[in-house]
Amino acid sequence: MIRVETVSKRFGDVVAVDEASFEARDGLVTGILGPNGAGKSTTLRMIYGLLRPNGGRIDVDGISVAGNPLEAQARMGALPDVSGLYARLTSREQIEYFGQLRGLSSKQIEANVQYWTGALGMEGIIQRRTAGFSHGERTKVAIARALVHRPQNVILDEPTNGLDVMATRAVRDVIRALRNEGCCVVFSSHVMQEVSALCDRIVVIVRGRVAADGTPDELRQRTGHPNLEDAFVALAGQKQETL
Amino acid sequence: MNAKRLWVVARKELIDAGRDRRAIIGLVIGSVIGPVLLAGMLNFQVRRQTVTELRVPVTGGQYAPLLVNWLRQQAGVSVVEGPADMEAAQAAVRGGREPFVLAIATDYGKKFAGMRPAQVQIVRDSTGNASSGGRERLRRLIGQYSAEIGGLRLVARGVSPSIAHAVAVEDLEISTVQQRAARVLSMLPMMVLFAAFTAALQISSDATAGERERGALEPLLLNPVPRIELVTGKWLAAAIFAVVGMLGTLALMVAAFSMVPFAETGVRFSFTVAQVVQWLAVVLPAGLLAPALEIYLASFARTFKEAQQYMGFVIMVPMLGLMGSMAFPGFTGLWLAPVPIFGQFELAKAILSGESPAVTWYLLSTISVAACTATLIALAAGLFRSEKLITSR
Structure with a gap:
């Protein structure tokens, strides 16, 4: 609300x-x-x-x-207008980083990484570094990263x-x-x-x-x-x- | 501050920078450049003080066999057959084929036997590139030969040669070997600090201005983490780079020292473990100031390139410390202790000279440098709170 x-x-x-x-x-x-x-x-x-x-x-x-x-x-979980990913980190590392910053346990983080990988269809890109990702791929990772704590x-x-x-x-x-x-x-x-x-x-x-x-x-x-x-x-x- | 979260931020920056080729190159260059410079300087000093082979081309050697023989017997001198005549000798020197030629006049033997000054010429070209070192050495050698022969002639007439020497000059070296060593080593803190500044440079500007340029700060700031923690975490990662750079540079310097033939310079290094530990305890905290200053300045920049421009000036800071202590050698009062970098340089110098500096000095300078580091981090966190960080990219 x-x-x-x-x-x-x-x-x-x-x-x-x-x-x-x-x-x-x-x-x-x-x-x-x-x-x-x-x-x-x-x-x-x-x-x-x-x-x-x-x-x-x-x-x-x-x-x-x-x-x-x-x-x-x-x-809250928010996605700004620029994805602003870390090009040298993998999709998973970015999502985990934000989960850790928000104080989630590693179990929670793992569960939510699994959830968003499935929900956004990121199976093929979750272990890859994000440099060179397409706009769509970047947006998916940015969404998963922003919503890692299921706000x-x-x-x-x-x-x-x-x-x-x-x-x-x-x-x-x-x-x-x-x-x-x-x-x-x-x-x-x-x-x-x-x-x-x-x-x-x-x-x-x-x-x-x-x-x-x-x-x-x-x-x-x-x-x-x-x-x-x-x-x-x-x-x-x-x-x-x-x- | 939440220590666990601090480490989360630092860890991410370390992984990120660890995969950044420029950050690794910066770390390596930062570690290597000081030892290479120092090794070069020491080698130069060593070479200057050791006797190198002096090659003497002689024209008309047959006119002065005694002199040529005497020269041959001198340590580090090799006499070679020079150009055939005076004309050829001049051409050889003019053409740069020989730095100089010793030419012996045809009437040398006649004058020598007649006890009149026998003439030799050192053919040289002052406009050429040849250094004057060898020439001057040859001149001194011939002067020495002349004095020896003159002495023998006086002795033959029953006169003591010493009456021909009205004044005797002698150099008296008063500095101790340890002091001379300390002079060389007074460069060390500057080089270690230089390593800290260079090693942390890339990670400091990439984690701040670089992320701002790429729009990566806005998502980061959406996390419920105080800005001071984010900045401190980034500083921590850069500080780890700085410490690795400083320790790397020290290790390489120890390696470089072991390769320089110090015995020939009369410089001897022998430090106790306590001295080394004290020295590290003084110099390493100063290195932690480097990433704080870099992060603060880079937080002003909108782009990575802009940050790099600021960094060009930051690199000068360790040199300022050294220049300051060289320019004002008399300024050693306690007031200098809390001045960052200067205080550390004075302390480091004192420790290696075998003095044991007062604890107040150490406390004042270390507390001051820690306070400056904390202040810079707090100021950078203030910049991170500014809306401009998001709105003007």
């Missing part, structure tokens, strides 16, 4: 996020949808505690991210960006499995198909503000467009006009 309340973030004179509020509940997939540069990554980075908001409040499972960042981070709250920043069909399917299956386990999943995208295929709720962010928040059906109704993409364009355009 992640609650974002009137959160703002400025970089110098640039307002990246402007009093954004939304909620991501357990057992649901919440999509953060917005054009490039809308403030999606900045919002996610504030949720997982790497950027400090200039105003507002973020709680993860009732724990304040600003007040107790390590405790909040322990309840309750999962934050994915454009996880399917640039992936081929097979890798995209594997990531979607993981997201659905997480939802079915009752996890709170937040993922950002600028691709409509991704969002409509997966999300229970959609938060549309345009120029740092929440332009709309609701189920796909609610968004369609609100804008009067039966097609979600048209609804999104209407919301994004409307917001830009008012600014």
